[in-house]
Amino acid sequence: MTRGIAILGSTGSVGTQALDVIDHHPGRFRVVALAAGRQVERLAEQARRYRPALLSVADAEAAAALRQRLQSESGGYRPEITWGQEGLIRAATHPESSLVLTSVVGAMGVEPTLAAIEAGKDIALANKETLVAAGELVMAAARARGVKLLPVDSEHSAIFQSLSGADPGQVRRILLTASGGPFRGRKDLSGVTREEALRHPRWSMGAKITIDSATLMNKALEMIEARWLFGVPMERIEVIIHPESILHSAVEFVDGNVIAQLGPTDMRLPIQYALCYPERCPGFVQPLDLIALGSLTFERPDEETFPSLCYARRAATMGGTMPAVLNAANEVAVERFLAGEIPFTGIFQVVAGVMDRHDPVQRPDLAAILAADRWARAAAREQGITG
Structure with missing residues (x-):
């Protein structure tokens, strides 16, 4: 049909x-x-x-x-x-x-x-x-x-497939992988240009999500998304840097078993999985060659240089309208960076500054969420930066 x-x-x-x-x-x-x-x-x-x-x-x-x-x-x-x-x-x-x-x-x-x-x-x-x-x-x-x-995101598709309908209570940790973006291992982000930030080492994506990858904000947002999708609290969601982007995410269960999903860095795979679900349609993407790949590496994220993950935990802990404010402030900050109005590190300053100014509404309805979104966008446009 x-x-x-x-x-x-x-x-x-x-x-x-x-x-x-x-x-x-x-x-x-x-x-x-x-x-x-x-x-x-x-x-x-x-x-x-x-x-x-x-x-x-x-x-x-x-x-x-x-x-x-x-x-x-x-x-x-x-x-x-x-x-x-x-x-x-x-x-x-x-x-x-x-x-x-x-x-x-x-x-x-x-x-x-x-x-x-x-x-x-x-x-x-x-x-x-x-x-x-x-x-x-x-x-x-x-x-x-x-x-x-x-x-549809490759990471959340991987978690969805790894869970296979398991009860969230059986999950010890969700292991959310990140490529690390173009600045993995770099300590000084001053002077980063628009062109450098848009040069992702693994994925071909739109400008906004590519900048989010460079700041690790995409992982910050994905932590909150995973919290809602899979009913697992934020303290059991961990980000791991995996530069090869082959293991798209994994689930560690309470018995110690870890189930992961691997695949080529091709968004058509998770898209096809979602469109065909619950069936698996015949594939047309070049399959993964583990022998040619050789090895996979994993690292802890540098949360001092890339504080976005800290912002996500703070927003989730405060709850209410704070995650909406985090998201809206970041959207405007990325727009300002792409337009040449602020430096790359200004993205972090804008997001943190707007969050500092917000008093979250708890258990908001849609109107309150949209109002917080509008407020945060206006605040982010006027938020000053230092340095």
């Missing part, structure tokens, strides 16, 4: 790789909705190829440009074109989809993910910020509606 798929963030790294997975399994999936930002030409190309019923873009201007590009399309193809947050929600709740891949960047994924869950859609989650900002709300909604929340 063909499964209807909606993809939020179809022109980004995960979205385009998801479409590649779909191409390799003809007849298994049907793309019914695509949502993107302002990459109108790329979205138009995707629309011509997959002919979804609904397309969504960032704003009315992009919608007009997309409509103009598609107006001469032959065969009577006239998709519904919408935009903004409402457009994301329309795409996420399209009646012909049963699975929604959420791969938009940042906290903008919270509302459409919740809307998709309320509409009874299974979620393939590639937007960690959704669970960082609103994990308690999202997990409660998923349980209430009985929908599956399938992790």
